[in-house]
Structure formats: C-alpha cells, structure tokens
Amino acid sequence: MKLNLAPNINDPDGFYDELLGAHSGLSKDESDAFNARLILVLANHIGDRDILRAALEAAK
Amino acid sequence: MVDVRYDIAFKLYPYEKTAAIGAAPVRHPVVIIGGGPVGMAAALDLGRKGTPVLVLDDHEGVGQGSRAICFAKRTLEICDRLGAGQAMVDKGVVWNVGKVFRGDQKVFEFNLQPEDGHKAPAFINLQQPYFEKYLVDAIRKAQSDGCPIEIRGQNAVTGITVHDDHVGVDIDTPDGPYQLEADWLIACDGARSPTRDMLGLRFDGRVFEDNFLIADVKMTADFPTERWFWFEPPFKDSGASALLHKQPDDIWRIDFQLGWDIDRAKELKPENIRARVDAMLGEGADYTLEWTSIYTFQCRRMENFRHGRVLFAGDSAHQVSPFGARGANSGVQDADNLAWKLDLVVKGRAPESLLDSYSQERVHGADENILNSTRATDFLTPKSAISKVFRNAVLELAQKHAFARPLVNSGRLSVPCVYDGLSLNGPDDLNGPARSRVGASCADAPMADGFLLEQLGGDFTVLALNTAPPDVADVDGIAVRTIELDTARDDPSGAIAARYLGEEPHGIYLIRPDQHVVARWASADAADIKGAVRTATGRGQ
Structure with missing residues (x-):
C-alpha cells in the first residue's frame, strides 16, 4: 500500500464542514488538543508505519 | 588520607x-x-x-x-x-501490576x-x-x-x-x-x-533540565504491591509527575518531578519533604523518612x-x-x-x-x-508546547481507548539488547523463532528438573535439539560443552521447542558464555561449530 494522495473523500465539502464544525466553540488550546487527539486516532487506524512516514512527509 | x-x-x-x-x-x-x-x-x-x-x-x-x-x-x-x-x-x-494516573483519574493499568x-x-x-x-x-x-x-x-x-x-x-x-x-x-x-x-x-550527551526528589519512607501501609505513576499528580506541590513503588522492609520509594529552577537545599529540608509526602499519603500517615535525595540526570x-x-x-x-x-x-x-x-x-x-x-x-x-530512556523522558517532560499537547492527548485517549495505551511512556522497562549484525555473530541457518536469533540472549525454559539457563552455565555450549550433536569438546583450548535434548522427553511444558525451534523439527545452537546465541543451524558438523567458536572469540573463521 502507498499513501493515497488522490481524491478519496466522498462529499468533500460535507467533510470539511464537519471538520470545522467539530472545532466550533473551542478555544485555541481546546482546538489544538482536539487536533492532536484526531491525528492519533487516524494514525492508529492507518497503522502502517511506511504510510504514516509518507504522510508526515506529505504534510510538510 | x-x-x-x-x-x-x-x-x-x-x-x-x-x-x-x-x-x-x-x-x-x-x-x-x-x-x-x-x-x-x-x-x-x-x-x-x-x-x-x-x-x-x-x-x-x-x-x-x-x-x-x-x-x-x-x-x-x-x-x-x-x-x-x-x-x-x-x-x-516481585511486582507485575502498574497503574498510571493523570491527576486523580486512572488512565489505565497494565500487568507485565x-x-x-x-x-x-x-x-x-x-x-x-x-x-x-x-x-x-x-x-x-x-x-x-x-x-x-x-x-x-x-x-x-x-x-x-x-x-x-x-x-x-x-x-x-x-x-x-x-x-x-x-x-x-x-x-x-x-x-x-x-x-x-x-x-x-x-563523556558526551544530553543533560535533562529537571530535578527529581526521592523520598524513601518506611511505613506499614496496605497499598498493593504495584507501581503507581501519576502524570500531573493531584497532591499539593507534587510536581509534574510522581511515583510510588514498594521495596523490601516496608520501604516505599516516592519520586516527585520538581522541575528545573528549584532551591535544592530548601526542597531537601525534612519538613518540606514531609509536607509533600503527607499530601500524597494523606494527613496523619505514619511513616519515617529513610533516605532522601534530589537528582538530575544526563543521557x-x-x-x-x-x-x-x-x-x-x-x-x-x-x-x-x-x-x-x-x-x-x-x-x-x-x-x-x-x-x-x-x-x-x-x-x-x-x-x-x-x-x-x-x-x-x-x-x-x-x-x-539511551534511546529508550530519552523517549520516556521526552514523554514525561514535554520539551515544547506542541509536544505537551500530544502528550496530554495520548493520556486523554488512553483513558477511553486501548489503542493509545501503548503510546503512554512512563519508562520502558529494561530488556537485554540483541547483538544484531555484530562482529562475533555466526550463521543463522535455522528458520527458528526470532526471539532466539543470532545475537539474542537465550530465553529460559523449564526442564524436567530445573531450568534451561541453569544447564547452560558459563561456557561455550552446543545445544542440540532433537538431533545428534557434532563431537566437539574443545576449540583451540576453549572448552565447549554439549547439551543434547529430546523435546519429547526433556521439555515437559513445550517451552523449549516453542522458544528455540518454532515450526522446525530439530536444530543446533551454539551459545556463548554470557548465554547469547552465536549461531544456529538446522544441522551442523564439527567444522561449523569450530568456525563459529573462532568467530565468536575474535579469530575470524
């Protein structure tokens, strides 16, 4: 498996809306903490160290 | 003088x-x-x-x-x-159970x-x-x-x-x-x-800017024999982390992480130590201070x-x-x-x-x-705002979800390293378990009478499992002992076969005096053993 950098999310506008919605009403610190938890949850779901490493690179 | x-x-x-x-x-x-x-x-x-x-x-x-x-x-x-x-x-x-807390909430517990x-x-x-x-x-x-x-x-x-x-x-x-x-x-x-x-x-390396206060207290308490570790402990003035752990003679090790800018002499005054210990154990706890110390550390x-x-x-x-x-x-x-x-x-x-x-x-x-200990230290004392955000995210998630618990790092307990790929190693010609690969220290296992490591002792040893060992008693003046085991007869629990053979029917291990594996083969002759002993004693093949 390679890191998928092609469009892969159904209803991208809907997802983006949900992502921002999850932050609504949060302070900066709360948002930072939420983001950290979200990254850890997603990283665990991916699991594959090569893909995670490629994602860390892609996000730079 | x-x-x-x-x-x-x-x-x-x-x-x-x-x-x-x-x-x-x-x-x-x-x-x-x-x-x-x-x-x-x-x-x-x-x-x-x-x-x-x-x-x-x-x-x-x-x-x-x-x-x-x-x-x-x-x-x-x-x-x-x-x-x-x-x-x-x-x-x-002897202890097996550890509990990790954040504040007054238990994050999770583990059993070794x-x-x-x-x-x-x-x-x-x-x-x-x-x-x-x-x-x-x-x-x-x-x-x-x-x-x-x-x-x-x-x-x-x-x-x-x-x-x-x-x-x-x-x-x-x-x-x-x-x-x-x-x-x-x-x-x-x-x-x-x-x-x-x-x-x-x-003597180069990295200094960690933190002070840890140790208070060993003697008390008869009915706390269980467990390792309790707190991130952000709830007790007054207990610092960024704390540890409670039992030793023999009713002594308990208490450890407080105090930070960098402290007045050591002041913190070491018995009344100040007692105030911290009282806050942790509860007012009126009956104990004596046995030994106290403040330490900093380097890697x-x-x-x-x-x-x-x-x-x-x-x-x-x-x-x-x-x-x-x-x-x-x-x-x-x-x-x-x-x-x-x-x-x-x-x-x-x-x-x-x-x-x-x-x-x-x-x-x-x-x-x-040093790598393991540095990683633990970086988790205990996050070095930047964002590393603290992630540390706390791990602790929060670990309370609810099992996946985050392996990320909690209050110290990865010591295990022996494997000398993978180093110069004394011989051939690895057995498709055996990875844990017993060349360079690893031998896993113990029960025998009909006693344990395998007791048998290995402190000489070069050929361990032949379900196969006849080659006849080698000595390589250039270095004694070589032989242990021949039939797992159908000598392995009552099956652990020797599981730890040394895996799916293989038979195998031969050459083991160093410090009980690390030199080489292993499905089958080996005297020349194989002699060559591997020479390699393991720094004389090439």
Whole structure:
C-alpha cells in the first residue's frame, strides 16, 4: 500500500464542514488538543508505519 | 588520607593494611576500580573462571541509600549464574501490576504478565545495598572455594599511567600510598568516573533540565504491591509527575518531578519533604523518612568503552535517565559481556582484539538504552508546547481507548539488547523463532528438573535439539560443552521447542558464555561449530 494522495473523500465539502464544525466553540488550546487527539486516532487506524512516514512527509 | 564520601550501609570489606605498601609494585592480571554492582559482578565472574582479580574500593562497604531499586529478569539470570540470584529474588519484592494516573483519574493499568516457564521473575524491587551485599556474599563463598578474588577496602586510586603492556596504578590508603601494575584495568567507578577524568576521556550527551526528589519512607501501609505513576499528580506541590513503588522492609520509594529552577537545599529540608509526602499519603500517615535525595540526570556515553588496556563498564561508560531501570541493569550486562572475553584474553586463548567486541556490543546496548530512556523522558517532560499537547492527548485517549495505551511512556522497562549484525555473530541457518536469533540472549525454559539457563552455565555450549550433536569438546583450548535434548522427553511444558525451534523439527545452537546465541543451524558438523567458536572469540573463521 502507498499513501493515497488522490481524491478519496466522498462529499468533500460535507467533510470539511464537519471538520470545522467539530472545532466550533473551542478555544485555541481546546482546538489544538482536539487536533492532536484526531491525528492519533487516524494514525492508529492507518497503522502502517511506511504510510504514516509518507504522510508526515506529505504534510510538510 | 582517604576521604570518606558517603556513609556505609553494610561494612563488607573492612580496611586491612596490605603488604604491598613499601614493596616493589606487584603485577596483577586484572584490577577493578570500584566495588559497586558492576565491579563486583565482573570480579565474581572472572574469579569463578579462575582469572585472578583485585577489586579496589575507596570505602569499606556499600553506601547508604536505596538508589537503584528495580532489577530486571536478565540481571537476575546473570546473578543466578554467578550464585547470587536466589538471595536477591528471596529478598526482593516481585511486582507485575502498574497503574498510571493523570491527576486523580486512572488512565489505565497494565500487568507485565511474565511469560510462564522462567526461573527469574520479570522484575524485583530491591535496594541497591542488598544487591551489592549478595554479590559480595557470593564472592566470599567463591573465595572459600578457592577462586582468586581479592577486595581491598579503603584503597583509593589517585593516579593511572598507561603503558603499552600494562597500566600503573597509584593508590592511597590510611597507612600511606603504594603502587601496583595491572595487565588489564576495568573502571567501574561510576558516572563521575575519576579514571575517565584521569585519562582525559570525553563523556558526551544530553543533560535533562529537571530535578527529581526521592523520598524513601518506611511505613506499614496496605497499598498493593504495584507501581503507581501519576502524570500531573493531584497532591499539593507534587510536581509534574510522581511515583510510588514498594521495596523490601516496608520501604516505599516516592519520586516527585520538581522541575528545573528549584532551591535544592530548601526542597531537601525534612519538613518540606514531609509536607509533600503527607499530601500524597494523606494527613496523619505514619511513616519515617529513610533516605532522601534530589537528582538530575544526563543521557550520555563514552565513544569507546575500551582504551587499550583500560576498559570502562557501567555508569563510567554510559549514563541514562532512571526511567526504565536501565542503569544498574545494563551495567551488570556489561560485566557479563566483558568477563568471559577478558578471561580468554588473560589465559592467552583469544586475541586482545576480542575486547574491541566488548565495546562494540555494549555501545550498541548503551545506545538502545539511551534511546529508550530519552523517549520516556521526552514523554514525561514535554520539551515544547506542541509536544505537551500530544502528550496530554495520548493520556486523554488512553483513558477511553486501548489503542493509545501503548503510546503512554512512563519508562520502558529494561530488556537485554540483541547483538544484531555484530562482529562475533555466526550463521543463522535455522528458520527458528526470532526471539532466539543470532545475537539474542537465550530465553529460559523449564526442564524436567530445573531450568534451561541453569544447564547452560558459563561456557561455550552446543545445544542440540532433537538431533545428534557434532563431537566437539574443545576449540583451540576453549572448552565447549554439549547439551543434547529430546523435546519429547526433556521439555515437559513445550517451552523449549516453542522458544528455540518454532515450526522446525530439530536444530543446533551454539551459545556463548554470557548465554547469547552465536549461531544456529538446522544441522551442523564439527567444522561449523569450530568456525563459529573462532568467530565468536575474535579469530575470524
């Protein structure tokens, strides 16, 4: 498996809306903490160290 | 004059005037500076192999204070081979359960759940003075059996002169100075090693800007025998983390992480320590303070643990943070690695270059320990705002979700390193379990009577499983023992087959004196064994 950098999310506008919605009403610190938890949850779901490493690179 | 730097817990080697004072310098095959856990383990191992060894210590016994308290299975196995392990296990507190808290919330608990079929427990807690005392007890026993070990208390090394073929040592005693010569010198003189300084050698690494307060308290409390660790503890003024852990004799180790900018003298005042301990244990808790200390720590190592005829072992060679119990445990593994090699070199059965493999292998071990200990420290004391955000995210998630628990790092407990890919290794020609691969330390397993590691002892050993071993009793003067096992008959629990054969029907292992695997084959002949012994003793094929 390679890191998928092609469009892969159904209803991208809907997802983006949900992502921002999850932050609504949060302070900066709360948002930072939420983001950290979200990254850890997603990283665990991916699991594959090569893909995670490629994602860390892609996000730079 | 010999300065007294600390008080003694056990007076084990009282000063006696040596006949060496006023005489011409005597040459010794091996001299060890420092009678701590590492120096005594090395002396015991060498002496039991018949190599004369002299230990110089600037005190008359073991210093007070529990200091190292957590001894790992591999250390206990090494000490068992040396005749000191059972006393340690009998006295020590065996523990398996750890709980991790954040504030007053329990994040999760873990059970080390040691695998069945090992003689030694996964861990014991035991005060360092007992650990050292049991090693010295074993030395006294070995001496009475004729092993050539001598300990000289209150003999302080004041100077070292390195020559091509020996080392000159200047020593001070209450009766004045004298000199001796050593073919080989082992410096086990601790993190501030005067030997290292006298040789002008560097000790590079990373300093962690934090102070930890230790309070060992004596109390009869009905807390369970568990390791309790708090991130952001809820008790007043308890710092960024805290630890509660049981030792023998109703002593509890309490550890508070206080931060960098503190007034050490003020924090060490008994009333200030008691205020913190009261807050943790509850007002009115009945206890006495046994030992207190504030420590900071570094992670660093020497570039090379061998400098000609001087060898460094334990804290003199490498230093780690205490999280993970990788200090004394790794030092005892240094002694385990060095003793058989130096024994063969002293006896002329292996080239001096074999000692370079000591440095190579134990530098590899030290780097693994420093890496683990640095990662734990970075989790405990996040170095940036975002690392703290992630640390706390892990702790929050770990309360609800199992996936985050392996990310919580309050110290990864010491396990022996595998000498993967290093120069003494022979072929790995058995499709056996990875845990028993070439370079790994042998896993214990039950036998019909006793345990496998007891059988391995401290020589080169051929372990033949379900196949006839080749006939090799000796390789160029180095003894090779043979153990032939039929797993249908000699493996009542099936653990030997599971740990050494996996799916394979038969196999042959060659095992070093320190119980690491040299080579393994599905089947091997005498030439295979001889070649691997030569490789493992620094003589190529």
